[in-house]
Amino acid sequence: MRLDRFLSNLERFNRKQVRLALIAGRIQVDGRVVRDPLHAVTEFSEVRLDEELLQAGHPARYLMLH
Secondary structure, eight states, rough: OBBHHHHHHHOOOHHHHHHHHHHHHEEETEEEEEEOOOOOOOOTOEEEEEEEEEEEOOOOOOOOOO
């Protein structure tokens, strides 16, 4: 899912607020500042706004079969 769509789907943000936060560099995905609204966000991504956790990334699970 695109980062801008993910953030605007949260009840606390509208599209204008999302755009302004991205331009200001207030959004971090997996510890890196992201300004690109088309950046891909998965269920494994950790998303933060000004150090506030918006989505905790789930660690990937690997199953080994023998």
